[in-house]
Amino acid sequence: MENEAGALSRVAGLFSARGYNIESLSVAPTEDPTLSRMTLVTSGSDEVIEQVTKQLNKLIEVVKVIDLIDGNHIERELMLVKVKAVGDDRDEIKRLADIFRGCIIDVTDKSYTIELTGTSSKLDAFLDAIDNSAVLETVRTGASGIGRGDWVLKV
Amino acid sequence: MNEELTGAEITIRCLQAEGVDCIFGYPGGAVLFIYDELFKQDKVRHILVRHEQAAVHAADGYARSSNKVGVALVTSGPGVTNAVTGIATAYMDSIPLVVISGQVPTNAIGLDAFQEVDTVGITRPCVKHNFLVNDISELAITMKKAFYIAATGRPGPVLVDIPKDVTQQKMAFTYPEKVSMRSYNPVIRGNLKQVKKAVELILSAKRPVIYTGGGVILSDAAKQLTELAKMLDYPCTNTLMGLGGFPATDRQFIGMLGMHGTYEANMAMQYCDVLIAIGARFDDRVIGNPKHFSNENRKIIHIDIDPSSISKRVKVDIPIVGNVPDVLKELIKLLKSTKENPDQTALSEWWKQIDLWRERDCLKFDRQSDIIKPQMVVEKLYEVTKGDAFVTSDVGQHQMWAAQFYKFDKPRRWINSGGLGTMGFGMPAAMGVQLANPKGKVACITGEASIQMCIQELSTCKQYKLPLKIVNLNNRYMGMVRQWQEFFHGNRYAESYMNALPDFIKLAESYGHVGMRIERPEDIEDALREAFKLKDQLVFLDFITDQTENVFPMVPGGKGLSEMILV
Ligand SMILES: Cc1cc2nc3c(=O)[nH]c(=O)nc-3n(C[C@H](O)[C@H](O)[C@H](O)COP(=O)(O)OP(=O)(O)OC[C@H]3O[C@@H](n4cnc5c(N)ncnc54)[C@H](O)[C@@H]3O)c2cc1C
Ligand SMILES: Cc1ncc(C[n+]2csc(CCOP(=O)(O)OP(=O)(O)O)c2C)c(N)n1
Ligand SMILES: [Mg+2]
Numbered sequence: 001m002e003n004e005a006g007a008l009s010r011v012a013g014l015f016s017a018r019g020y021n022i023e024s025l026s027v028a029p030t031e032d033p034t035l036s037r038m039t040l041v042t043s044g045s046d047e048v049i050e051q052v053t054k055q056l057n058k059l060i061e062v063v064k065v066i067d068l069i070d071g072n073h074i075e076r077e078l079m080l081v082k083v084k085a086v087g088d089d090r091d092e093i094k095r096l097a098d099i100f101r102g103c104i105i106d107v108t109d110k111s112y113t114i115e116l117t118g119t120s121s122k123l124d125a126f127l128d129a130i131d132n133s134a135v136l137e138t139v140r141t142g143a144s145g146i147g148r149g150d151w152v153l154k155v
Numbered sequence: 156m157n158e159e160l161t162g163a164e165i166t167i168r169c170l171q172a173e174g175v176d177c178i179f180g181y182p183g184g185a186v187l188f189i190y191d192e193l194f195k196q197d198k199v200r201h202i203l204v205r206h207e208q209a210a211v212h213a214a215d216g217y218a219r220s221s222n223k224v225g226v227a228l229v230t231s232g233p234g235v236t237n238a239v240t241g242i243a244t245a246y247m248d249s250i251p252l253v254v255i256s257g258q259v260p261t262n263a264i265g266l267d268a269f270q271e272v273d274t275v276g277i278t279r280p281c282v283k284h285n286f287l288v289n290d291i292s293e294l295a296i297t298m299k300k301a302f303y304i305a306a307t308g309r310p311g312p313v314l315v316d317i318p319k320d321v322t323q324q325k326m327a328f329t330y331p332e333k334v335s336m337r338s339y340n341p342v343i344r345g346n347l348k349q350v351k352k353a354v355e356l357i358l359s360a361k362r363p364v365i366y367t368g369g370g371v372i373l374s375d376a377a378k379q380l381t382e383l384a385k386m387l388d389y390p391c392t393n394t395l396m397g398l399g400g401f402p403a404t405d406r407q408f409i410g411m412l413g414m415h416g417t418y419e420a421n422m423a424m425q426y427c428d429v430l431i432a433i434g435a436r437f438d439d440r441v442i443g444n445p446k447h448f449s450n451e452n453r454k455i456i457h458i459d460i461d462p463s464s465i466s467k468r469v470k471v472d473i474p475i476v477g478n479v480p481d482v483l484k485e486l487i488k489l490l491k492s493t494k495e496n497p498d499q500t501a502l503s504e505w506w507k508q509i510d511l512w513r514e515r516d517c518l519k520f521d522r523q524s525d526i527i528k529p530q531m532v533v534e535k536l537y538e539v540t541k542g543d544a545f546v547t548s549d550v551g552q553h554q555m556w557a558a559q560f561y562k563f564d565k566p567r568r569w570i571n572s573g574g575l576g577t578m579g580f581g582m583p584a585a586m587g588v589q590l591a592n593p594k595g596k597v598a599c600i601t602g603e604a605s606i607q608m609c610i611q612e613l614s615t616c617k618q619y620k621l622p623l624k625i626v627n628l629n630n631r632y633m634g635m636v637r638q639w640q641e642f643f644h645g646n647r648y649a650e651s652y653m654n655a656l657p658d659f660i661k662l663a664e665s666y667g668h669v670g671m672r673i674e675r676p677e678d679i680e681d682a683l684r685e686a687f688k689l690k691d692q693l694v695f696l697d698f699i700t701d702q703t704e705n706v707f708p709m710v711p712g713g714k715g716l717s718e719m720i721l722v
Contacts, residue, residue: 001338002338006275006287009276009279010279013279013280017280047466047470050466051463051467054462054463055463057462057463058461058463060283060284060304060336060338060339061338062338063337063338155337
């Protein structure tokens, strides 16, 4: 979409006005600074998704809409988690972070901050794997997606 | 280098460049520089209304009756909030408007400044698009885009919010000749493959119906529609917004369809095997219960410029995205070049069935009554004006009777709020119609409740000598509400009775207009004739009508189209 003030609120407003749900939404400018790219995760029946697509296309600032689910695609989300890490837990948590290919990016004597990327379900799996009471804080970006292979989305 | 102009001057120059001859508005602090420039020129006429809602409705009536973009000008804060009802009304019916609103100066935005509201935020859900002009360098191009977006594709209102300091800044002015936007390219021509498929389906029909709506009016496609229907001899029904798209006096016209549509139109719609939908959006007031509607097997062709109108409420078989006249021309061309013909035996069977349905005479009413029947007033209005008036209406029973009993043979003659159903629309819209058609006869069919929602505009009519004929079907009830309460709420008429109505005659007279009260059926015609003879006067005709009259047929909420309540 056009990298203009207000474009984001039009999309968000459309979803709330028409009762569509937003599971996550991430947006930032692209290599062409006049454009930004938004990845939005939603759910609904085929009819609802068809309407969502058509309604998004109708927004004047939206340049192009594709449904990544229609083709092969890659999807990644970034999560930062602050966990309690004292005593024996420190090793255990480090091992777990390694298994999930996370990195510990900040350390105190009571906590670790772990950076993790992957599909949203991988991030969920990591949170499931560690003791719930150890989690102090999480922050997630929502998914970003791109098509696989040589195919590119250009306007 | 062009001479430098202020933002206010540029705003007016843009209007002039767009050929705008008339705008509707109300001044205030944030737009004073713009008003100052209006004052200094005489190309753009300004009509001063009495409430901003009316400014937008008037611009809307102007647009609907002329196919030009309507323009309204309001100040920031309360000026904008008052305008919102008008903007939403235009949005729901896809009417091209440009609304210019003043805003507090850019350096005051966000500081809860005097008369500041988040105009772009408040109007976002009810405009086709809106802009906040942050800098004078964007002003001319934004105005150009606003007119372009409003009038093209599926039309709609566009709002341009201009902070006061931007109207004071100076810059050289050139009005862009063209505008292109990579993210906005409305489709014009339909996909040829789809049109070919449509032709095949149309020719295979045994029980066809042509169902058309506001899209035919908005795109000025009445001519092509009539040609198509005539060459096929298929029955044609119109939505409330589509009336006048096909001549109502033609034998092939089976009436309006939907909640208060005719028996024959609704039955034909329900039991057709091929439905040709043109510029209509399968509204809930049109198809009734969608499940019940899909119980019958039929194939649907849907022509609409807005893909999101297609397969929204009813799944269609052949979608054609495009501009109605362009698609119809293509369709007609293909039909003319094919050797095949529709099955004439099946078609005449179908017409026989439709004529049987017609015999049900679903719009009958008591013509012997000694109390005025509202239907009779509309019928007489039709006769007296020879079907040639512009008719606006408010919202309620009177609106439905107007739609059922005034036979519109031409497009852009019937002007009403269908999608939002805005009481208060009728009189201000009629003002806009009269200004767009100075020689036209303009009648506003209204009810005693609706008319009071914008009654202050009698003053505007006085100032600009607008000779409207206000036809008040005065049943002393919010009739449409009363009807629902009678049918669905055990006759409990909660707050639908208006005690303490004004004396409308004296009220009209106090503004220098003519008032007439008509209480006997035998006086209806004379009163109307007399009113239309007063060519330069607004006449307020207060018809005291039967309080108990209801609108039939009626498809109750949740029921199927064929499950009408009939008289
Ligand atoms: C009290 C009350 C009772 C009502 N009862 C009824 C009733 O009995 N029957 C009835 O029909 N309505 C009734 N309505 C009106 C109803 O609410 C809807 O407003 C109306 O049915 C919609 O009409 P439409 O389908 O023609 O769509 P419109 O709102 O007129 O929409 C036009 C369609 O045409 C498309 N279009 C626009 N321009 C073009 C173009 N250039 N080319 C192609 N397509 C284009 C648009 O995308 C849109 O899909 C009632 C309203 C009120 C207030
Ligand atoms: C602004 C607004 N408020 C409320 C309604 C709900 N409403 C629809 S019809 C109606 C009654 C209209 O009464 P009147 O104008 O007397 O017309 P009648 O039905 O009696 O012909 C009301 C209140 C509406 N459509 N618009
Ligand atoms: Mg009434």
